[in-house]
Amino acid sequence: MSTPTAAPPAVVADTVSKVFFSGSTPVWALEDFSLQLEDGSFTCIVGPSGCGKSTFLRILGGLEERTDGAVTISAVDHPIPAAYVFQEHGLFPWMSVEDNVAFGLRMTGVGAAERRSTARAWLSRVRLDEFARAYPHQLSGGMRQRVAIARAFATGSPVLLMDEPLGALDAQTRMLMQEELTSLWEAERKTVLMVTHDIDEAIVLGDRVLVMSGRPGTLRDDITVPFERPRRLTEIERDPAFTALRSRIWDLLREDAQHAEEEA
């Protein structure tokens, strides 16, 4: 009798290192950073500023070369193996909202009519149908991030890399967007890797929270979030398990922040 084999991880990073050069001085941004992301999982990364989070996402997304180590994205035959959502949306200001969303599909070889209808469908899912012909500057910050998120989902890419996608939003908009992002993810079950500076957000959104050390970034802790889904911050924040988890993450981050200050 054969045992069922588990699906291969959607993303594997094996001892990834990255050195930048500032003149002739090497700056180690990442050192032996490894992780595996289960297909369809939602993973959050937290870590001190400058520890290499964006660098790591950029390496996974093929936007940056690594110095050492290996990266495997299982869906290599997809035209966009991993789609990217930037902090500050990264929309093209000269393109309409609809064209921004459709743009992500160009590389997939889909024809113009289908690009347009897919873009429309995704704008509808993020409740922005009426703004299809508007330009990014005519939207609020939250609306722009919804466009950026719709653009990433619309590519059909199985892996979404999100670098502080909600970082620039006010607290209320941010909470609403967390709920919207969760619903989209629950419906689509993409593999999401999201960087955030907000510990509560990491716990509310993630199946796992990865805590990185200060530069050079390495993995300090890999925490499985124990709360059932669907979950909301307002429902879990008074749970002692939530406060314990928040303290555990905060203690790890504080040690590194203090260390960085002593070195400065």
Ligand SMILES: Nc1ncnc2c1ncn2[C@@H]1O[C@H](COP(=O)(O)OP(=O)(O)OP(=O)(O)O)[C@@H](O)[C@H]1O
């Ligand atoms: N293109 C580059 N050239 C030189 N150094 C770089 C470059 N990009 C990043 N670095 C350096 O690599 C380190 C990690 O940067 P990175 O942007 O990945 O950090 P981060 O964890 O995303 O920080 P933050 O939380 O502030 O966004 C930093 O010291 C940064 O100065």
Ligand SMILES: [Mg+2]
């Ligand atoms: Mg960053």
